[in-house]
Amino acid sequence: MTAPTVPALRPLTIGRHEVWPPVVLAPMAGITNVGFRQLCREQGGGIYVCEMITTVALVERNPKTLRMIAFGDDERPRSLQLYGTDPEITAAAVRIVVEKDLADHIDLNFGCPVPKVTRRGGGSALPWRRRLFARLVRAAVDAASPAGVPVTVKMRKGIDDDHLTYVEAGLAAQDAGVAAVALHGRTAAQRYSGTADWDAIAALKQALDVPVLGNGDIWEADDALRMVAHTGVDGVVVGRGCLGRPWLFADLEAAFDGRPERRLPTLGEVARTMRRHAELLVDQFTAGSRTPARGERDGCTDFRKHVAWYLKGFPVGSELRRELAMIESLAQLDDLLGKLDPTEPFPVATLGQPRGRTNSPGKVFLPEGWLASRDDDTVPEGAELADSGG
Ligand SMILES: Cc1cc2nc3c(=O)[nH]c(=O)nc-3n(C[C@H](O)[C@H](O)[C@H](O)COP(=O)(O)O)c2cc1C
Structure with missing residues (x-):
């Protein structure tokens, strides 16, 4: 296969951080702890996001949560993902991060599709309540910006194909002052099934001025170049592709540098x-x-x-x-x-094959009346998660 033509290869700029190659390790609860990130960082450059931390747990100084916020001495930027649904609690959590200098970059999670979260209006359900979404993102940005800590958002396309939110939410996040927007090209209803919609990622890139990061189905380094060529995104976010294959980050760096990939490991x-x-x-x-x-x-x-x-x-x-x-x-x-x-040689038949979570589409459980409440900006009751990780 001939290498795809990549339009613009520039370092990824998130606030004052310039990162090469323009690659982000997706936050994955239960996976992207400090040990796993160190393993991946030994392979190549990029931003390596910590496991998700819930804002309530941070504000309550939950000891397990505080232990999860751990970075390598040389890890820059120290990148932390927060999950929150309440603008005030989120702002308080961000202030703790900033005052205690716990991280250099904060990402907000609006992509989680699990029923425990969406049935309370959190994660991928939240952007639907657009005024609350805008208020929440702005609260985080306002709390982080005095310290120069950039805030980004990571979201899905929407709840399902009839309830898409990504362009509107991307514009709202941009208005609120985020440094970048990452889009996983699936709806909440799709969970991890089917293929990610790179056309949606391209549409978001067209709509926004801030950097857009594309996420979904990068299994091999070539896929990243294809995504950049297809969508024009400023960077790629890689999740399941590196499970059991941390050397993917070495391949990605080589691909973005225009060097040949390393041979496959025995x-x-x-x-x-x-x-x-x-x-x-x-x-x-x-x-x-x-x-x-x-x-x-x-x-x-x-x-x-x-x-x-x-x-x-x-x-x-x-x-x-x-x-x-x-x-x-x-x-x-x-x-x-x-x-x-x-x-034993590497099993080449597994190249490009989905790994990790591939569960089938499912009903998105939402709070009663949620779909009729687009302009309601009240915080959904009980949507905060007390525990981090998952
Ligand atoms: C085990 C697992 C845990 C995840 N945890 C999070 C999370 O905490 N926060 C988040 O934004 N996304 C989470 N995700 C979603 C990924 O960040 C990513 O958006 C998704 O896997 C799609 O990218 P991929 O096709 O490269 O895997 C998780 C995914 C997996 C497989």
Whole structure:
């Protein structure tokens, strides 16, 4: 396949931060913790967004939440995603971030499609209540701007095909002073099914003056170049494509630099990446643990969910896979990784294939009367989440 022609390749500018390549690791709850981000950052440049933090938990100084806000010493910009539905609570959370210098960039989550969130009017349901959306974004921007901390929003196309909000919400966010708008080209009803609508991303890019970031279905580096060529976006946001494949960030940097991609890793190289990932998670959990033994066990437990993604397509027996997905220590991991055939070539048939969450479309649960309440700017009751992550 010939490389797509990319119109304009410039560093991505978010406030005063200039980032090359114009690549963002999508926030993924339960995944993009400090250990995983370090692993990805070792591969290539970009913005690497922390797991989602809820504004209520931050304002209440929830200890688990405060531990989740962790960055590497050399991580710049320190990028944090907040989830909130109440402008005042969001502003209070942003003020804490700014006053305590917890982050250099704040992203607001308006993309979450899970029923627990949308049935209370939060996440991807919220932009529908357009006045509240505008008020919320403005509250965050006003609280962050005195410190020069840029605020961005990440959203979906809308609730479903009959209730699209993205252009109107993008313009409102721009008016409120955001530094960029990211669009995942799916509706809430689509969840993670079907393909992302890159035409919608192109339409948003046409409509806005602030940088637009495109999100959805970047599985390989070529996909990122194709998205830029198709939509003209200023940067790409990569989620599931890097699950079990953190080297995607090296490929993306090479692709944006116009260098050839690295050759695909053998199973031995994948095993070394798995070891590095587990080690970084153990470091992360040990830092927040009472004992090193506890930290090692918790780090290994966090690593387990990644095993199947790393081994996807490799001829590895189910018993070994099962054992790897139950590790409790790095020594156990070393022992099991030693049983893999290091010369096994990469399963090329898996290239470009969807990974991670691919669940089917579903009904979007909304608060009663939600669709009839576009201009109601009251905060939906009970929509704040007390707990971060998910
Ligand atoms: C496990 C998982 C957790 C996610 N958590 C968040 C989140 O906390 N905040 C958010 O804005 N999006 C979240 N997302 C959505 C991703 O950021 C991204 O928008 C989506 O996966 C589409 O991009 P992709 O096709 O590159 O995966 C999550 C996705 C997955 C798979």
